[in-house]
Amino acid sequence: MGTLSAWSENLSTKKKKKVIKQLVEGQDSANQLQILLHNNNNNPSQQQQTEHHLSSTKEQLVDKILSSFNQTLAELTSVNVSSSHNQTGSNDDQLVKSEDCSESRRLRPKDKRGCYKRKRAEEAWTVVSATTKDGHGWRKYGQKEILNSKHPRSYFRCTRKYDQGCRATKQVQRLEDDGSQMHRTTYIGTHTCTNRSFKGPRIISNFESRGTCMAPIKQHDDRLSNLAPTTPVIKRETKEEMSGTPSDVTELDSAMWKDLMEFECYSEPDVMISNVYSCTGIKFRNFEMDFVNGFEFDGSDECVL
DNA sequence: ACAATTTGACCGTG
DNA sequence: CACGGTCAAATTGT
Numbered sequence: 574m575g576t577l578s579a580w581s582e583n584l585s586t587k588k589k590k591k592v593i594k595q596l597v598e599g600q601d602s603a604n605q606l607q608i609l610l611h612n613n614n615n616n617p618s619q620q621q622q623t624e625h626h627l628s629s630t631k632e633q634l635v636d637k638i639l640s641s642f643n644q645t646l647a648e649l650t651s652v653n654v655s656s657s658h659n660q661t662g663s664n665d666d667q668l669v670k671s672e673d674c675s676e677s678r679r680l681r682p683k684d685k686r687g688c689y690k691r692k693r694a695e696e697a698w699t700v701v702s703a704t705t706k707d708g709h710g711w712r713k714y715g716q717k718e719i720l721n722s723k724h725p726r727s728y729f730r731c732t733r734k735y736d737q738g739c740r741a742t743k744q745v746q747r748l749e750d751d752g753s754q755m756h757r758t759t760y761i762g763t764h765t766c767t768n769r770s771f772k773g774p775r776i777i778s779n780f781e782s783r784g785t786c787m788a789p790i791k792q793h794d795d796r797l798s799n800l801a802p803t804t805p806v807i808k809r810e811t812k813e814e815m816s817g818t819p820s821d822v823t824e825l826d827s828a829m830w831k832d833l834m835e836f837e838c839y840s841e842p843d844v845m846i847s848n849v850y851s852c853t854g855i856k857f858r859n860f861e862m863d864f865v866n867g868f869e870f871d872g873s874d875e876c877v878l
Numbered sequence: 879a880c881a882a883t884t885t886g887a888c889c890g891t892g
Numbered sequence: 893c894a895c896g897g898t899c900a901a902a903t904t905g906t
Binding site: 702726 | 895898899902
């Protein structure tokens with residue numbers, strides 16, 4: 574995982590401005606969307622009227638928001654990737670070792686547990702949010718008490734790890750401040766699975782198309798055969814996710830709205846917009862504050878994950 | 879019965 | 893050696 578200082582140093586002023594602009598645009602769209610949703614909830618008949626007054630429709634706003642995140646993330650991760658040394662190659666190597674190891678482990682007697690190769694730092698980014706939902710299926714595989722932290726950290730891997738070889742993992746930890754239901758979610762690695770269960774905004778998954786040195790960018794299903802382990806027994810871990818397979822934009826959107834509504838239930842509308850995204854190793858205050866302060870990261874140790 | 883989570887051990891990294 | 897990421901047996905849930 575690259576350090577914050579390294580990340581920040583590699584972010585040119587020009588890029589910072591671009592990133593800020595994109596995020597502000599996204600925030601603006603989100604605000605408009607919030608108004609729309611709010612009006613829709615209170616008085617559905619008013620919605621069309623409101624929509625007319627605003628410059629965009631719901632769908633357009635969602636597009637803008639997602640586009641904002643996608644562009645921003647692409648910008649940031651291109652920095653990330655360029656600043657990281659032979660990340661992918663070593664990752665692949667590590668992963669192969671790890672997978673091989675885990676394969677053999679299954680046959681090993683109990684007393685020989687733990688033969689694995691820890692993954693090298695993959696690119697990671699962090700989301701601070703009241704909800705940990707992100708539209709992907711996750712399986713919890715561990716929990717740890719973290720030194721000087723009140724709350725334990727939970728470890729999740731993609732449910733498609735074994736059937737599609739997806740490497741994505743995430744770590745979720747509740748923020749220190751009491752009373753707050755906010756969680757810090759650190760995503761590590763990108764999804765290489767074809768997730769047909771899309772339940773919410775796939776902000777994260779759009780990383781997949783960053784066109785960098787990550788996993789194969791091939792979008793065809795033939796990659797499944799490439800990535801799928803040769804293990805004869807494939808456990809299906811995504812029962813409920815497979816049931817719904819949104820195939821068109823309408824279904825996809827309705828799923829997205831559902832998730833957005835859930836999100837709204839978790840947090841006050843005013844909070845909703847402001848306290849969401851940050852990236853690798855950023856201090857986890859209100860991210861909006863960082864915008865105001867010119868997107869400056871001090872690279873101090875307190876931000877190390 | 880199967881899937882998901884919990885939990886303690888194992889082990890890599892710094 | 894401490895910390896924390898990962899594994900898998902045991903437990904719990906559906």
